[in-house]
Amino acid sequence: MERSKNAPYIKNRTMNKIITLLCCMFVALQLMASDGIADFLKEEQRMEVRRHPRASRGDSVELKTMHITLSEAGTLEAALGDDIERVDSLYINGPVNDDDIKTMWKSTFYGYVSYLNLQDADIEGKRLPDIAFYDSKEQHIGIYTYIIELKEIVLPDDLEEIGEGAFYWAAGLEQITIPSSLTRIKESAFAFCGKLKTDPLILPIGIKTIEPYCFYGCHSLKNVILPESLESIKVSSFYQCALTEINLPESLKSIELMAFTGSRLKKLFVPGNCNLTGMGIFSSCFELTDVYISDGITNIPERFLYQGISISELRIPCSVTTIGRDAFKGLYALENLYLEEGLSEIGDEAFMNSSLKQLVLPSTLCSMGNNSFYGNSKFERIYCKAVIPPVQSTAFEDSQKDVPLYVPVGTADAYRNATGWSMFTNIIETDSFPTSGAIDITVDVPQADGAKYDITGRRIENPAKGQIYIQNGKKYIQPD
Secondary structure (H helix, E strand, C coil): CCCCCCHHHHHHHHHHHHHHHHHHHHHHHHHHHCCCCCHHHHCCCCCEEECCCCCCCCCCCCCEEEEEECCCCCCHHHHHHHHHHCEEEEEEEEEECHHHHHHHHHHHHCCCCCEEECCCEEEHHHEECCCCCCCHHHHEECCEEECCCCCEEECCCCCCEECCCCCCCCCCCCEEECCCCCCEECCCCCCCCCCCCCCCEECCCCCCEECCCCCCCCCCCCEEECCCCCCEECCCCCCCCCCCEECCCCCCCEECCCCCCCCCCCEEEECCCCEECCCCCCCCCCCCCEEEECECECEECCCCCCCCCCCCEEEECCCCCEECCCCCCCCCCCCEEEECCCCCEECCCCCCCCCCCEEEECCCCCEECCCCCCCCCCCCEEEECCCCCCECCCCCCCCCCCCCEEEECCCHHHHHCCCCHHHCCCEEEECCCCCCCCCCCCCCCCCCCCCEECCCCCEECCCCCCCEEEECCEEEECCC
């Protein structure tokens, strides 16, 4: 039985998925060992990467540019002839099929082609095939990963799809021109393109999904502009990219497991109609300082902003009912936390290891997980608005017992007799509780044009009620 040509790639892809699912545990262990600074994110791949020994390298080779116009698909290899190993820039016009794509791969692997222009090529089916510029049998031998020479590619003007793993391990690829006709980029298409640095990388309006592992390990990719048509960002799609900014459009319906883990985002705006699924979506984003979660989000998943060590202020909107385990664990700089009415459940270790001095818990809170506020050694006062003490046993395990705990009038005895709350020796009844407020986020927007902007600086035509906007340089909450 003939073995599928994709079998080695599928085997590697499956292994990558297994590795990704184990990454959360690995990240946690690394962070514990480095006191919150994950040096491993800065390390280069340990696998040795080199040019293949069969590639014809030599100072005596005189390189040239070639323009080839094909009249029939499948004839590129014949048209190149011996020049396949003497070309560094290749322009191709006319019909192109999978055999021609394989020839292009050969010219970048055994030869010198670093620039490939397919702008006027007519690729069969208007689709760049799966693993177009990757061959696992040739590129992975023992401990060595052999890379192609390709540094820049211009895709055809009418291309509609980039196949699965099309540029997998194209570790030298720096620039790519993506046509506006593109509607799909399949799984792992640019995985391990560590030097990809097109700035900005603009994804066309037709794309609705960023598929799993699509830009996995693109360590040089700093700026991606997502289309307003986008509906879903899948598993690990931007894992360990160097993204410093990202626009999450209002059309976005879901973000999945570890989608932006290890990025270099500084500001984050999460639209309210987005479903957050899976752990660690924005974990280990060490440079993230400003976070705005829109009203409409109902669930904060496990390890959502885990180890967001630069975040000092955070507001959880009234639409959120549950906060998952470790969701905000390791926010060492967090001093101001606003928990709005509506929150019902806080998971285990959700706010562990922060720098809170004051905590106001809403009246709707029903339960708090183990060690949910463990490691907050700076508490000066705690307020709990709930008439019935929220169920908890070790939420404040290491807090000072004499920290003032303010509770509603007539509930002090209930708190003194409740598991977990009974540890506090200074319980005070009050009918005056602090109110939650909006976080002060500085955004560069026009100061007096009358237009309305969200906190990321995006102009808004139809502001939603209850949201924070900026108009003429001042923040306000949109009324009903």
